[in-house]
Amino acid sequence: MQTISDNALLDKLRSEDNASFAVLYQYYFPPIATYITNNYGRNEDAEDIFQEAIIVLLHKVRQPDFQLTAALKTYLFSICRHLWLKRLRDNKLLPVADVEIYQGEHDTFLPELHREKSKDEKVQSWIMRITRHCQRILKAIFFYREPMDILMKKMNWKNKHTAANQQYKCIQQVKKIRQTEESI
Known part of the structure; x- marks a missing residue:
């Protein structure tokens, strides 16, 4: 398996190289889909959120002062999480008070964030x-x-x-x- 560094992948994204989008979907979509489906979502929701996050990411990487301060996987996951929580709030599927439960002090990637509720x-x-x-x-x-x-x-x-x-x-x-x- 060939790997690509985050910075090299960002360069390819800036130039809108189609292969870079395929890499994002292949490696970064599955854990995001798992997170969303474990938190009141469907696979279709995960696809929508991931596409929105790609657009946000593209907008950010095109800014001249953009600097990636975390792993790309973590950064993309954080964007998806915030978009998903906003959608839940906007659709009144998640009470505003519960949002704090899902928002951490630091944006770190955790593969399994959902625990079974009592x-x-x-x-x-x-x-x-x-x-x-x-x-x-x-x-x-x-x-x-x-x-x-x-x-x-x-x-x-x-x-x-x-x-x-x-x-x-x-x-x-x-x-x-x-x-x-x-x-x-």
Whole structure:
């Protein structure tokens, strides 16, 4: 296997040598695809993000003052990670508070960044993705164990049937998110 240095590859990218793009896809796309598919994405998402990152990289390397201060693999991975997190935030698939979990102090390449979430973490992430109204209801009922009579007064519900209906609708929101996540 022939290897190419990061600087030589950057020179080829600057001159838009087609072989340099093939090298990027061959060596750098697989770990990025793994990261994205392990973090709420599909392979198509990984391809889109990688293409966007290539465009960002090309723009950067064409700047006269550009200086690569990390390995190209690390730099490209960092661009992809930031693009993916932005997409998750913009599409409301990742609560803003969770972004800090995925952003490190240093941009280093780690082949396996995704760990299996505990049951509590999964439930919390599902609840963070439903409406605020339903978050308030479900937290009051299940986390704070607030009696339904008190909750009915707080929410101005007329009867227990309305309360049960609201609870059902909120639980359905969580179930829908869970099913969507499990089908990915």
